[in-house]
Amino acid sequence: MEVRNATRTVLLDQDNQVAVINVHKHGYYKIPGGGVESGEELIDAARREAKEESGCDSEIVAELGRIETDILGWNMYDISDGFIARVVGEKGATEYEDWEKERGFDIEWHDSLDEAIQLIETNQVSDPNATKLQARDLEFLKRARNYLGNQK
Numbered sequence: 709m710e711v712r713n714a715t716r717t718v719l720l721d722q723d724n725q726v727a728v729i730n731v732h733k734h735g736y737y738k739i740p741g742g743g744v745e746s747g748e749e750l751i752d753a754a755r756r757e758a759k760e761e762s763g764c765d766s767e768i769v770a771e772l773g774r775i776e777t778d779i780l781g782w783n784m785y786d787i788s789d790g791f792i793a794r795v796v797g798e799k800g801a802t803e804y805e806d807w808e809k810e811r812g813f814d815i816e817w818h819d820s821l822d823e824a825i826q827l828i829e830t831n832q833v834s835d836p837n838a839t840k841l842q843a844r845d846l847e848f849l850k851r852a853r854n855y856l857g858n859q860k
Contacts, residue, residue, distance in 0.1 A: 761815065
Protein backbone atom coordinates (compact mmCIF):
# COMPACT_ATOMS: atom_id res chain seq x y z
CA MET A 709 0.00 0.00 0.00
CA GLU A 710 1.29 3.45 -0.93
CA VAL A 711 1.58 5.91 1.96
CA ARG A 712 0.96 9.41 0.62
CA ASN A 713 1.88 12.55 2.56
CA ALA A 714 -0.18 15.47 1.34
CA THR A 715 -1.59 18.86 2.21
CA ARG A 716 -5.13 20.24 1.89
CA THR A 717 -5.90 23.95 1.89
CA VAL A 718 -9.15 25.73 2.63
CA LEU A 719 -8.49 28.71 0.36
CA LEU A 720 -10.46 31.94 0.80
CA ASP A 721 -10.34 34.99 -1.47
CA GLN A 722 -10.78 38.64 -0.43
CA ASP A 723 -14.60 38.20 -0.57
CA ASN A 724 -14.44 35.03 1.58
CA GLN A 725 -15.32 32.86 -1.41
CA VAL A 726 -14.00 29.31 -1.03
CA ALA A 727 -12.06 27.34 -3.66
CA VAL A 728 -13.53 23.90 -4.34
CA ILE A 729 -12.43 21.56 -7.13
CA ASN A 730 -15.04 19.55 -8.99
CA VAL A 731 -13.55 16.23 -10.10
CA HIS A 732 -16.03 15.57 -12.91
CA LYS A 733 -14.85 12.07 -13.90
CA HIS A 734 -15.42 10.65 -10.42
CA GLY A 735 -18.27 12.97 -9.37
CA TYR A 736 -16.75 14.30 -6.17
CA TYR A 737 -15.48 17.58 -4.76
CA LYS A 738 -12.16 18.33 -3.10
CA ILE A 739 -10.25 21.31 -1.81
CA PRO A 740 -6.87 22.32 -3.26
CA GLY A 741 -4.07 20.02 -2.22
CA GLY A 742 -1.76 17.23 -3.15
CA GLY A 743 1.45 15.42 -2.44
CA VAL A 744 4.39 16.74 -0.48
CA GLU A 745 7.62 16.51 -2.48
CA SER A 746 10.77 15.05 -0.95
CA GLY A 747 12.42 17.59 1.36
CA GLU A 748 9.53 20.06 1.03
CA GLU A 749 8.09 21.79 4.10
CA LEU A 750 4.35 21.27 4.65
CA ILE A 751 3.51 24.98 4.39
CA ASP A 752 5.49 25.27 1.14
CA ALA A 753 3.68 22.23 -0.26
CA ALA A 754 0.30 23.69 0.74
CA ARG A 755 1.07 27.00 -0.98
CA ARG A 756 2.42 25.26 -4.11
CA GLU A 757 -0.55 22.93 -4.45
CA ALA A 758 -3.03 25.78 -3.83
CA LYS A 759 -1.30 27.77 -6.60
CA GLU A 760 -1.35 24.86 -9.06
CA GLU A 761 -4.98 23.89 -8.43
CA SER A 762 -6.54 27.35 -7.94
CA GLY A 763 -4.23 29.65 -9.89
CA CYS A 764 -3.73 31.79 -6.77
CA ASP A 765 -0.79 32.74 -4.62
CA SER A 766 -1.71 32.42 -0.97
CA GLU A 767 -0.69 33.11 2.59
CA ILE A 768 -1.19 30.39 5.21
CA VAL A 769 -3.13 31.76 8.20
CA ALA A 770 -3.82 28.65 10.29
CA GLU A 771 -3.22 24.93 10.63
CA LEU A 772 -6.20 22.55 10.72
CA GLY A 773 -4.48 19.38 11.91
CA ARG A 774 -4.00 16.02 10.26
CA ILE A 775 -6.45 13.49 8.84
CA GLU A 776 -5.37 9.96 7.92
CA THR A 777 -7.51 8.09 5.39
CA ASP A 778 -7.22 4.45 4.32
CA ILE A 779 -8.35 4.17 0.70
CA LEU A 780 -8.22 0.42 0.12
CA GLY A 781 -9.64 0.39 -3.42
CA TRP A 782 -6.89 2.73 -4.61
CA ASN A 783 -4.21 0.92 -2.51
CA MET A 784 -3.40 4.21 -0.76
CA TYR A 785 -3.03 5.46 2.80
CA ASP A 786 -3.41 9.25 2.71
CA ILE A 787 -1.91 11.42 5.45
CA SER A 788 -3.13 14.99 4.87
CA ASP A 789 -2.19 18.08 6.85
CA GLY A 790 -4.77 20.85 6.52
CA PHE A 791 -4.39 24.61 6.38
CA ILE A 792 -6.44 27.77 5.96
CA ALA A 793 -5.01 30.26 3.48
CA ARG A 794 -5.97 33.62 2.00
CA VAL A 795 -5.50 34.53 -1.65
CA VAL A 796 -2.73 37.08 -2.21
CA GLY A 797 -3.06 39.21 -5.35
CA GLU A 798 -5.16 38.33 -8.38
CA LYS A 799 -6.61 34.96 -9.33
CA GLY A 800 -4.70 33.37 -12.18
CA ALA A 801 -4.89 30.26 -14.36
CA THR A 802 -4.76 26.76 -12.90
CA GLU A 803 -1.80 24.49 -13.65
CA TYR A 804 -3.34 21.01 -13.66
CA GLU A 805 -1.18 18.00 -14.38
CA ASP A 806 -2.25 15.69 -17.24
CA TRP A 807 -3.83 13.15 -14.88
CA GLU A 808 -5.82 15.95 -13.21
CA LYS A 809 -7.02 17.20 -16.62
CA GLU A 810 -8.00 13.63 -17.54
CA ARG A 811 -10.12 13.42 -14.38
CA GLY A 812 -11.79 16.71 -15.22
CA PHE A 813 -10.50 18.92 -12.39
CA ASP A 814 -12.37 22.24 -12.48
CA ILE A 815 -11.96 25.07 -9.95
CA GLU A 816 -15.14 26.60 -8.56
CA TRP A 817 -15.46 29.53 -6.15
CA HIS A 818 -18.34 29.24 -3.67
CA ASP A 819 -19.75 32.22 -1.79
CA SER A 820 -19.05 30.92 1.73
CA LEU A 821 -17.76 28.04 3.80
CA ASP A 822 -21.37 27.13 4.60
CA GLU A 823 -22.20 26.93 0.88
CA ALA A 824 -19.14 24.77 0.15
CA ILE A 825 -19.96 22.49 3.09
CA GLN A 826 -23.57 22.11 1.99
CA LEU A 827 -22.47 21.32 -1.58
CA ILE A 828 -20.24 18.50 -0.40
CA GLU A 829 -22.66 17.20 2.24
CA THR A 830 -25.39 16.79 -0.38
CA ASN A 831 -23.19 15.42 -3.19
CA GLN A 832 -23.68 11.70 -3.69
CA VAL A 833 -20.59 9.83 -4.89
CA SER A 834 -20.81 6.31 -6.33
CA ASP A 835 -17.13 5.37 -5.86
CA PRO A 836 -16.49 4.53 -2.17
CA ASN A 837 -12.83 5.59 -2.53
CA ALA A 838 -13.78 9.03 -3.84
CA THR A 839 -16.37 9.22 -1.06
CA LYS A 840 -13.55 8.93 1.50
CA LEU A 841 -11.57 11.74 -0.15
CA GLN A 842 -14.63 13.97 -0.25
CA ALA A 843 -15.36 13.22 3.44
CA ARG A 844 -11.76 14.11 4.35
CA ASP A 845 -12.00 17.49 2.66
CA LEU A 846 -15.46 18.12 4.13
CA GLU A 847 -13.91 17.67 7.58
CA PHE A 848 -11.22 20.25 6.76
CA LEU A 849 -13.91 22.72 5.63
CA LYS A 850 -15.81 22.19 8.89
CA ARG A 851 -12.62 22.65 10.92
CA ALA A 852 -11.97 25.91 9.03
CA ARG A 853 -15.51 27.15 9.71
CA ASN A 854 -15.09 26.36 13.41
CA TYR A 855 -11.66 28.03 13.56
CA LEU A 856 -12.79 31.19 11.76
CA GLY A 857 -15.99 31.35 13.80
CA ASN A 858 -13.93 31.32 16.99
CA GLN A 859 -11.75 34.18 15.71
CA LYS A 860 -14.62 36.69 15.71
